[in-house]
Amino acid sequence: MLVVGGEASVQFAGERRLRFRVISVDPKPTYEGWLWVTGYVVDKSGDAAERREIFVQRDGLYRLPRHDGS
Numbered sequence: 001m002l003v004v005g006g007e008a009s010v011q012f013a014g015e016r017r018l019r020f021r022v023i024s025v026d027p028k029p030t031y032e033g034w035l036w037v038t039g040y041v042v043d044k045s046g047d048a049a050e051r052r053e054i055f056v057q058r059d060g061l062y063r064l065p066r067h068d069g070s
């Protein structure tokens with residue numbers, strides 16, 4: 001699970017930041033440091049709410065700690 005905010009792309013700044021469950025990362029080269037990522041926007045309940053493909057800077061993505069109930 002990732003946090004996608006303004007550091008990844010200005011379109012996700014502020015209130016538009018996302019929690020994002022990654023399905024795949026396109027292996028084709030793009031601009032240096034940028035990625036096409038496919039996954040699901042996760043709502044406050046932890047449910048997949050919307051499937052999206054986003055173009056983001058790798059250095060702006062942050063991994064959320066995993067909560068596995070232990």
